[in-house]
Amino acid sequence: MLDLDDYGTSNFFQILKRHHPELLTTLDSPDFASNARTAESSFLPYEGTTVLAVVYDTGVIMAGDRQATEGYQVGERRIQKVYPVDRYSAIAVAGAAGPCIEMAKLFQVEVEFYEKTEGVSLSLEGQANFLSHLVRSNLELAMQGLIVLPLFAGYDLKRHRGRIFKYDAVGGRYEEGDYYAIGSGGKDARTTLKKRYTPEITRQDALEIVAEALWDAADEDIATGGPDLIRKIFPTLYTITEEGVAEIPETTVEELYRELISRL
């Protein structure tokens, strides 16, 4: 018979923890963490690198490079670091790639589960707060070096503006008003954004400074991947507005970079 006891729990993470803890081993298992530590010298997880978000006049842009590194080697050239969550929000992740992707997936399912069972969407603020819990639940792994840090952005339909939330390793949640970047090249990207950002920036200008910030991050940080014109691999860019989440087509991103290179 179907177990109907969980009725009233719109929390998917809780249901997994209670009934299917085996599905959460990557996020919450001391065994896995201590094994990862003892194997540290020979075992290097894939690491994701620079992701950022920029608020512009009618929404927010979220972007990330495509490279994952394994120590000093390129682990993966086409990894995705930005994931749409619901119609009006997206998550970007930096840190150990496996747990990062797992957290993004779990978070997306969680928000959708809430929406379907409750019949209304979880508010942007509610989503941001829930993500705190997920980050905190990963603390054990973070202490062993398998850190997962998300950046969360969305369009707030009640306040009519884009919003950005950043997190620390213990689940602290902080809102950023204009822009933010995290990951190994995050600091370099932030420097560019700091110099180029203006309040009420237009969509086109915002796209340009996002492309430039990722370019600078790739230029300064060996772990961040730049645009690859030969393999045609470009950073992923998403806009989130009143109309919802939309991915910027690869051809448009390529144009942004060709134009940026011509100005160098």
Added chain:
Amino acid sequence: MQRNTRVRLCSLELENTDMSTPYYVSPEQIRQDKEDFVRRGITQAKEVVVLEYRDGLLMVAENPRKTTFKVSEIYDRIALAAAGRIAEYEALRVAGIRESEIKGFRYYREDVTAKWLTNLYSQHMGAVAQAWDAKPLEIELLVCEVGATDASASSGLQRNQIYHIAFDGIYSEEEKYAVIGGRAIAITEILERNYADGLEMPAALQLITETFQTVEADAEDSYEITPETIEVACLEQTTARRKFRRLSTDEVTALLS
């Protein structure tokens, strides 16, 4: 109440040695009693129609309420339509979403199918209907899955699927359209005459509302069918991952004008 007592006496028959005449009820009688009991409840339930149209499945219910739904999203391609007691199907709706999400999380989203979910519901409803100490669920369900974009898809699993589950868990696969609720037979008869393959959404919606109107015209306590008094949703082949979409009253008004 009396019915439950009879069922109970039947299973306790052997222990009740002090009774001069053991109260025997045949299994056929028990099943018949349960069916009569559920049927009385279901005949009062307003109907839900699920109908295949050109781009997917259209689901329409007589329902003037704006926040309690009879048709709802379960998973990417799957929706649930229910008639009967809200509290009873509501619990199954949420359990269906939960089990689907767990399965999709464990394996892959495409591994969650209407056939699998139907079996899950069927087993549950069957077990409740057979339990000696529980009353059967007074509900009927339609588990629907929209097929692949290519309408000519040959494989059975790529076509639209509609599973009709009765209160006792017995289910059947339906094609073109399916109806649950009190006057399901009358509505099915009208649809049999008027249904055509490949209808566009406005025509499909028109067909269902006209059918409701015809049935309501014969009813004693007639209920007016307007965009405000029906609930409309669809599973569209053409949309991205989540195929389920609820239509607002304004959209329904526009489609019907």
